[in-house]
Amino acid sequence: MGVNRRKFLKIAGLSTFLGLGGKTAFELLAPGKLEAALPIMAGKRWAMVIDMRRMNEETIAKCQEACHREHNIPDLGDPKVEIKWIWAEEFEHAFPDQENEYIPEKVKHKNVMLLCNHCSNPPCCRVCPTGATWQREDGIVMMDWHRCIGCRFCMAGCPYGSRSFNWGDPRKAPKDLNPDFPTNREFPTRSKGVVEKCTFCDERLAKGQLPACVEAADKMGKDLVIFGDLADPESNVRQALSKHYAIRRKPELGTSPNVYYII
Amino acid sequence: MLDRAIKGGPKYWGWLIFLLVIMATGLACYLYQFKVGLKITGMSRDVSWGLYISQLTYLVGIAAGGVMVALPCYLHDYKAFARITVLGEGLAVAAILMCLLFVMVDLGQIVRLVNIIIYPHPRSILFWDMIVLNVYMFLNLLIGWNVMAAERKGIHYQKWVKVLIYISIPWAFTIHTVTAFLYAGLPGRHFWLTAIMAPRFLASAFCSGPALLLLICIIVRKTTNFDPGKKQMRMLGGIIAYAFILNIFFFLMEVFTAFYSQIPGHMHTLVYLFAGLDGYGRLVPWMWTFAAVSVVALVLLIVPATRRKEDTLIVACIAVIIATWIDKGLGLVIGGFIPNPFDRIFEYWPTTPEILITLGVWATGFFVLTVLFKMAISIKEEVAA
Numbered sequence: 001m002g003v004n005r006r007k008f009l010k011i012a013g014l015s016t017f018l019g020l021g022g023k024t025a026f027e028l029l030a031p032g033k034l035e036a037a038l039p040i041m042a043g044k045r046w047a048m049v050i051d052m053r054r055m056n057e058e059t060i061a062k063c064q065e066a067c068h069r070e071h072n073i074p075d076l077g078d079p080k081v082e083i084k085w086i087w088a089e090e091f092e093h094a095f096p097d098q099e100n101e102y103i104p105e106k107v108k109h110k111n112v113m114l115l116c117n118h119c120s121n122p123p124c125c126r127v128c129p130t131g132a133t134w135q136r137e138d139g140i141v142m143m144d145w146h147r148c149i150g151c152r153f154c155m156a157g158c159p160y161g162s163r164s165f166n167w168g169d170p171r172k173a174p175k176d177l178n179p180d181f182p183t184n185r186e187f188p189t190r191s192k193g194v195v196e197k198c199t200f201c202d203e204r205l206a207k208g209q210l211p212a213c214v215e216a217a218d219k220m221g222k223d224l225v226i227f228g229d230l231a232d233p234e235s236n237v238r239q240a241l242s243k244h245y246a247i248r249r250k251p252e253l254g255t256s257p258n259v260y261y262i263i
Numbered sequence: 264m265l266d267r268a269i270k271g272g273p274k275y276w277g278w279l280i281f282l283l284v285i286m287a288t289g290l291a292c293y294l295y296q297f298k299v300g301l302k303i304t305g306m307s308r309d310v311s312w313g314l315y316i317s318q319l320t321y322l323v324g325i326a327a328g329g330v331m332v333a334l335p336c337y338l339h340d341y342k343a344f345a346r347i348t349v350l351g352e353g354l355a356v357a358a359i360l361m362c363l364l365f366v367m368v369d370l371g372q373i374v375r376l377v378n379i380i381i382y383p384h385p386r387s388i389l390f391w392d393m394i395v396l397n398v399y400m401f402l403n404l405l406i407g408w409n410v411m412a413a414e415r416k417g418i419h420y421q422k423w424v425k426v427l428i429y430i431s432i433p434w435a436f437t438i439h440t441v442t443a444f445l446y447a448g449l450p451g452r453h454f455w456l457t458a459i460m461a462p463r464f465l466a467s468a469f470c471s472g473p474a475l476l477l478l479i480c481i482i483v484r485k486t487t488n489f490d491p492g493k494k495q496m497r498m499l500g501g502i503i504a505y506a507f508i509l510n511i512f513f514f515l516m517e518v519f520t521a522f523y524s525q526i527p528g529h530m531h532t533l534v535y536l537f538a539g540l541d542g543y544g545r546l547v548p549w550m551w552t553f554a555a556v557s558v559v560a561l562v563l564l565i566v567p568a569t570r571r572k573e574d575t576l577i578v579a580c581i582a583v584i585i586a587t588w589i590d591k592g593l594g595l596v597i598g599g600f601i602p603n604p605f606d607r608i609f610e611y612w613p614t615t616p617e618i619l620i621t622l623g624v625w626a627t628g629f630f631v632l633t634v635l636f637k638m639a640i641s642i643k644e645e646v647a648a
Contacts, residue, residue, distance in 0.1 A: 080308065081302055082308065093607060096604075127389070128387055129378075129390045130379055130384060132382075147378055149370050149375045150301075150370050151366075151371075153389055156446075156599075158451075159451025161308070161603060164308055167304075193372040194371055253451055
């Protein structure tokens, strides 16, 4: 990871040429070794469990802010074309199939934190004509912003409204709303005409860090938002799910979402 | 053969210049869209496909409709249609060209268009749609061109052309089936999630395509020395009648399933389209126009006297084109996004530049259609003379 063939040969050749003592680069960069040396977070089926009982508008806003700053998501000031990786939606709209006339008012209008569900059976990946969105082996539904042609088939295919399209150039977002854009110089900004969405912070996982929203939630309370590997029976997420009753959005569609909500 | 396209009277040139002006306006708007992005359209994160993709959907039908001339001619040996098959093929070429242009103007990153070919993903219906549309366009171009060339020389077209003709007939069905699959396989879009989407598309295609062809035939008869024929018009009228009845029948089946089952997701879009939902009803007048015009078309097409009389048949054809355009070129695609996955309503209406780009693509299609028909008819006139 991170070292392609070309780079490998460059480093290996150079180090051999210079006669570096001790271990040669060939040994150091042998397949698998480098990966093991980095604190990568490895998982087979990443999932998130959100404790809705303890989340509110404010905590969601904090998570959203952490995410949007991490990923250079500008405020466009127009809900019709806004880009959002994490956002709040009222319970009755987040779970329209859970309709019930007598839901307590506070539940009905309670804000739910929404993001890409990283479905195990993702329709967006099925419909993408170029493979610009695909499922990684660890379950993350990824995006390649350089391959996306902007056909927006994935937006029609996603039953969760989790995908945002750059209707305009995000780098030209209104300056007064985004005084310090781009907020994270280590993360790319996008061009106009491509679709984007939450990637479960793949770039942070690769560095052994938790997703930005989970980190932000941890600061506000223990286990507000839990992130872990569903394939591991001992994982934090599996324990949380065996202890508490949790629901997912629109499971009847067969997409098998991996974001759970403890209610 | 192309030389015939540059020999025309002032009316012919006037029409082409008129189309060129619309094309230029559309191109200018497109360059603007290319520069600033699709934000110049009325589309949004909730209604993420609009006029462009709905025109694509409608025009695939027009293209597929051309087969209703080729099929009786080649499979049922209905020789009278041999006179006008080339017109059906010309219409198909022009319609598919518009379809491809509509896909292109809708893309956020047109410069990456080739990614569909260099990173093919056969699991995506869009990949297959690209294949069937392109193949159908070239099939029709090859067939039409060679049949015309043979006619000009007064010989029978070659055997391999016949093979292409036999391929193109079932191929017409595939283009609209695959286009229906773009919509019919998406989870969570209840309005589109219906097994009769493809049959509906085909029924709508087989009335709208021939209806447009019939109107064009009448224009051809009025403006040139070539007469497509009375018998042919009458046969087309019959085909349009059956297909339009089927189209409306399929639509009513959707209404039954939605309202008898009382499943909210299946009812919501229909309610939005015809009555308005939660105070939103921008498409309501359009959908009732569709209903009213459909009734007019049904009556004029079913009553033998009005179907056989040319004046009333023309009215019926105009009614069919308006009805199918509102149904498929407006309600079907836009309606599918309303309400959105959160049961909320965000409406859509195209902006002026979006409409001008759309008109520009239509004008391009009609430009190509005019040139193709000019060549075909000049040859027919020469052969007759």
